[in-house]
Amino acid sequence: MTAETLIFVLLAVGAVASAIMMVVQRNPLMSALCLIANFFCLAALYLLLHAQLLAVLEIVVYAGAIMVLVVFVIMLLNLGAENRLAERLNIQTMLGVALVAGLLLELLYVLLGSGTVQGPAVATEGTAGIGTVESMGTALFGQFLLPFEITSLLLLAAVVGAVILAKKHL
Amino acid sequence: MSVPLPFYLGLSAVLFTVGVAGVLTRRNAIVVFMCIELMLNSVNLTLVAFSAFLGDMTGQALVFFVMAVAAAEAAVGLAIVIAIFRNKQTVNIDEINILKW
Numbered sequence: 001m002t003a004e005t006l007i008f009v010l011l012a013v014g015a016v017a018s019a020i021m022m023v024v025q026r027n028p029l030m031s032a033l034c035l036i037a038n039f040f041c042l043a044a045l046y047l048l049l050h051a052q053l054l055a056v057l058e059i060v061v062y063a064g065a066i067m068v069l070v071v072f073v074i075m076l077l078n079l080g081a082e083n084r085l086a087e088r089l090n091i092q093t094m095l096g097v098a099l100v101a102g103l104l105l106e107l108l109y110v111l112l113g114s115g116t117v118q119g120p121a122v123a124t125e126g127t128a129g130i131g132t133v134e135s136m137g138t139a140l141f142g143q144f145l146l147p148f149e150i151t152s153l154l155l156l157a158a159v160v161g162a163v164i165l166a167k168k169h170l
Numbered sequence: 171m172s173v174p175l176p177f178y179l180g181l182s183a184v185l186f187t188v189g190v191a192g193v194l195t196r197r198n199a200i201v202v203f204m205c206i207e208l209m210l211n212s213v214n215l216t217l218v219a220f221s222a223f224l225g226d227m228t229g230q231a232l233v234f235f236v237m238a239v240a241a242a243e244a245a246v247g248l249a250i251v252i253a254i255f256r257n258k259q260t261v262n263i264d265e266i267n268i269l270k271w
Contacts, residue, residue, distance in 0.1 A: 008173045012181045019185050019208055023192035028200050035204050038185075042211055045181075048173070049222040054214075054233055061237050066207065066244040073248045074200055077255050096194030100187055107183035112176050130227040136234070144231050151238045158242030165249035168256075 008048060015041035028074050032067060039063040051131035178219035185212035199251050199261040203244075210240050 015038050022034035039062045046055035129135055140148050185208060192205030214233045221229030255261055 002172045004172045008177060012177070015181065016184055016188070019188040022201075022204065022208065023188055023196065028198055031201050031204060035208065038208065039211065042215060045178075045215060046218055049178070049218050051218045051222065051230055051233075054218060054230055054237075057234070057237055058211075061241060062207070062211070066241060069244055069248055070200060070204060073251060076252070077200075077261065079198065079200070079261065093195050097191065100191040100194060103190055104183065104187040107186065108180060111179040111183050130221065130225065131230060135227060136230060139227055139231050140234065144235075147231075147235055151235055154242050155238060158245045162245040162249040165246065165253050 004048065008045070011041045011044050011048070014038075015045070028079055029071065032071050032074060035070075036063050036067050039067070046131075049131070050129075053131055053133050053136045175219060175223045179216060182212045182216040182219070185209075185215070197262050197264050199254070199263050199266070200248075202263060203247055203251070207240060207244070210236060 018034045018038040018041065022031045022038065025031045025034060039058055043055045043058040043063075046052075046058060189205045189209035189212060192208070193202050196202055196205065214236055217229040217233050217236075221227060221233075251261055254266055258266060260266070
């Protein structure tokens with residue numbers, strides 16, 4: 001087992017554990033903290049895949065901006081802990097869990113069973129540079145210029161929508 | 171890259187499933203919201219893994235756009251949660267069912 005595999009296994013266990021903790025926790029604030037831990041694990045996985053810019057963006061945008069917003073709203077609404085899972089274990093929840101198990105099997109079958117996806121078609125030296133700020137910037141302002149500009153419009157619409165929605169008198 | 175691609179795909183599938191389980195079993199709207207973020211992230215991981223293994227950066231550009239959309243979704247979604255809480259004093263999605271029928 002190489003060092004990279006070991007790091008991957010550690011990060012994967014951390015990511016899955018924090019995700020499960022997030023779903024199981026009854027206090028929404030603890031869920032948010034578990035999700036932040038999950039984001040850090042994913043950022044490290046991105047680094048392992050040579051996606052440096054995305055690793056930084058994962059921490060800055062997700063753990064930094066989005067989760068701060070979520071934690072802020074949780075504290076603003078002053079929510080208590082949810083009811084115990086066992087108290088409301090009804091047919092709907094059990095059906096949900098059964099469907100989730102089916103979905104996991106299906107996903108694993110499709111993703112892992114569909115033959116072998118061959119490794120890098122390009123040499124590793126070629127793939128190592130695709131995640132840098134320089135190459136991402138070149139692609140975003142060249143090949144993906146139109147989607148990039150539309151994204152800015154989307155963000156503007158989201159800002160206006162959030163302000164309108166959160167106003168006192170709708 | 172000594173870690174094979176199926177490892178990343180399997181991890182991504184597990185994370186996505188945990189997110190779905192959260193959406194289906196939790197009743198707090200904000201936690202449901204965070205589970206959706208988790209699902210978005212698991213798909214991002216798939217895209218980055220394919221991008222790295224195929225030597226094509228289109229997947230990473232797509233992840234960039236997914237992050238931007240997720241940020242917009244977070245802002246609007248949380249604004250909706252606040253508006254609903256102001257009207258109904260709850261974020262329990264079992265009690266927010268006026269759009270259901």
